[in-house]
Amino acid sequence: MEIKPNTLEWPDAYKLLIGSVLPRPIAFVSTCDEDGNTNLAPFSFFTGICADPLLVCFAPMISSADGEKKDTLINIEKTKEFVINVVSEEFVQQMNDTAIEYEPGIDEFQEAGFTKQDSTTVRPPRVKESKVHLECELHELLHFGDQPGAGSLVIGKVRLVNVQDDLYVDGRIDTEKLNPIGRMAGPTYTKAIAKTFQLQRKQGKA
Numbered sequence: 001m002e003i004k005p006n007t008l009e010w011p012d013a014y015k016l017l018i019g020s021v022l023p024r025p026i027a028f029v030s031t032c033d034e035d036g037n038t039n040l041a042p043f044s045f046f047t048g049i050c051a052d053p054l055l056v057c058f059a060p061m062i063s064s065a066d067g068e069k070k071d072t073l074i075n076i077e078k079t080k081e082f083v084i085n086v087v088s089e090e091f092v093q094q095m096n097d098t099a100i101e102y103e104p105g106i107d108e109f110q111e112a113g114f115t116k117q118d119s120t121t122v123r124p125p126r127v128k129e130s131k132v133h134l135e136c137e138l139h140e141l142l143h144f145g146d147q148p149g150a151g152s153l154v155i156g157k158v159r160l161v162n163v164q165d166d167l168y169v170d171g172r173i174d175t176e177k178l179n180p181i182g183r184m185a186g187p188t189y190t191k192a193i194a195k196t197f198q199l200q201r202k203q204g205k206a
C-alpha cells in the first residue's frame with residue numbers, strides 16, 4: 001500500500017504519523033504565562049537534538065478543538081521558558097488528566113493533583129513527582145501553518161538538568177529507577193523497562 005499524505009484529510013495523515021513514529025517519549029511541559037499562572041501538558045512529538053549545546057525539541061500542533069495555538073505554545077512565545085518533566089509509570093494516569101484542553105488560566109497542576117517545585121534557572125515550576133527535569137530557555141521556534149493539522153517546533157536549550165539523586169549513577173540516569181513510559185498510537189502506552197533488550201553498537205564513525 002502506498003499512500004501520499006497530501007491526498008488525505010489531515011486526521012488520516014496524523015494516524016499514519018503516530019502509527020509510524022513510535023514508541024514516543026513524553027515531554028511533560030510546564031510553562032507560565034506573563035502573570036506567572038502555570039500550565040502543564042504532555043507532548044509526545046518530542047526528542048533530543050544534540051549535546052553541545054544541549055538541545056531538545058517538541059511539537060505542539062494547532063488545537064483541533066478550536067483551531068487555536070495550545071496554551072503551552074502561547075506561554076513559551078511570551079515568556080521563552082519551560083521545563084520538560086520526564087514521565088514515569090507511577091503517575092501516568094495523572095499525566096493523562098492534564099491533556100484535557102482546559103481554558104487558558106486553568107492550572108493543570110491543581111486539576112490533576114501534581115505538586116509544584118521551584119525550578120533553579122527558569123520561572124515555570126518543575127513537577128515534583130517527576131524524577132528528571134530539563135529546565136529550558138527557548139532557542140528557536142518554527143511554525144508550519146496555522147490551521148488544524150498544522151503545528152510548530154519548539155527547540156529548547158537546556159539550562160539545567162535535575163536528576164533525583166538515587167537515579168544518578170556513574171554519570172548516567174538509571175532507567176529502571178526512572179521507569180519511563182512511551183506513547184504508541186491512540187490510547188496505547190508502552191512500559192520501557194519490561195520490554196528492553198541489549199544491542200551493542202558496532203565500532204565505526206559516530
Ligand SMILES: Cc1cc2nc3c(=O)[nH]c(=O)nc-3n(C[C@H](O)[C@H](O)[C@H](O)COP(=O)(O)O)c2cc1C
Pocket residue numbers: 026039040041042043044045046059060061062069070071072073095096098099100101102183
Ligand atoms: C501522552 C500525550 C501526548 C501528547 N502529545 C501531543 C503532541 O505531541 N502534540 C500536541 O499538539 N498535542 C499532544 N497531546 C495533546 C495535548 O497534551 C493537549 O492538547 C493539551 O490539552 C494541550 O494543553 P495546553 O493547551 O495547556 O498546551 C498529547 C496528549 C497526551 C495525553
